[in-house]
Amino acid sequence: MADHLDDYIDAVARVMALPVEDAWRPAVRANLEVSLRLARLVDEFPLPDETEPAAIYSA
Structure with a gap:
């Protein structure tokens, strides 16, 4: 998954014209991993059809 995250970081930085220094990459990747883990929790939360x-x- 790390390779996919690195590719995603590169693509988003390129599209947004944001420089991402090599020293920042571990922190950016860690933040993205936490965000995706929290999003997965929300996405997997069961809701009844009548909600x-x-x-x-x-x-």
């Missing part, structure tokens, strides 16, 4: 989205969001 409706909230109509109004407020803080």
Whole structure:
């Protein structure tokens, strides 16, 4: 998976015209790994079919 993440980092940096120094790569990769792990938890959370989205969001 690390190779895929490195390819993804390269592609996104290129598209966004963001320089990613070699010294930053381990931190960028670690942050991406954590973000993907958290996203997987949300994606895998079971919801019943009758679940409706909230109509109004407020803080």
